Amino acid sequence: MSFKKFKLTKKYFYSFIILSLIVLMPVIAFQYLNRSSPAFITSIEDSKTIQDDLNGDGKKDILYVKKDDKNYYVQVNLNDGTSYGLNPSGAMPTLGDATDYWPMKVITLDASRNNIKEIFLQSSFHGKPIQHVFHWKDKKYEDIYCSNNNILGFVDSKNNKTPRIISANIFNGEISYNSFIFVKDELKKYSYTFPSNYMGIDVIASFVTLLQSFPNDSLALPSYFYHNISGSDLNLLYGAANNNTSYTFQDGVFKDLSWDSNGIPHEIKWTLNFKATSLSDNKIVKAITFDLILTKYPNSDGSYNYKITSLNLR
Structure with a gap:
């Protein structure tokens, strides 16, 4: 009798394990995809349709x-049917401008939390970066913010915190910021003292400077890379360094x-776009994209910094 009871217990134990895996697998998959996929950004190399629930009706x-020969229209x-x-x-x-080596980037995100997604556009005009933020207001999409900055951030x-939108600029290693939150239908700028390692x-900025110094056939790995970063990731970096190509940040x-438990970002995904020009034939120009994961690591004095723990090249 006791032997039979043991068999039933073991049977139910394995059933519980299998059921738990079935339940957890979608959660694990979602977290992995959310970490690794750049799905919230769409790069427009040609005319394109993007399917998304924009108005929150499911x-x-x-x-x-x-995209035509000169411009973008959205x-x-x-x-x-509207x-x-x-x-x-x-x-x-x-x-x-409809430039092959500087394609438009489209981001859809409900930063206002009104159940209707804002539409963020990054592109260029006469060789300079431009940004637009479109927000549903008065039964139309209104351009509520535009700038010549080259960084868009979503914090x-x-x-469960109030979403923040960062419009920043990196130029020659220098960084400037504008930070906003939604108040009703408006983007309101707020004051914030940005630490040097913010996000x-x-x-x-150091990575951008590094890429713009290429080619470099004797590249030493900078200290801001995680020491155990994947070898395949590093091969992409060394390949870019030895590709007889120059890179210009866009x-x-x-x-x-x-x-983390204090609400400080532990992992941050960065997507960086560059113009790549062949040094053997300057007519060969294309756009390339680096996707980076930065992870927070504590220092012995209680401070922290971020290191690049993952790198992908597109």
């Missing part, structure tokens, strides 16, 4: 980006992925 809408087609063009404001009356967009941007996007 149905897919279409964001259509048309239109929202909601599933109820369409809205994204018209840039008078302060910056263009959505960007606290996936936790690992000091590491990013723009970038970041968002925090996870947080």
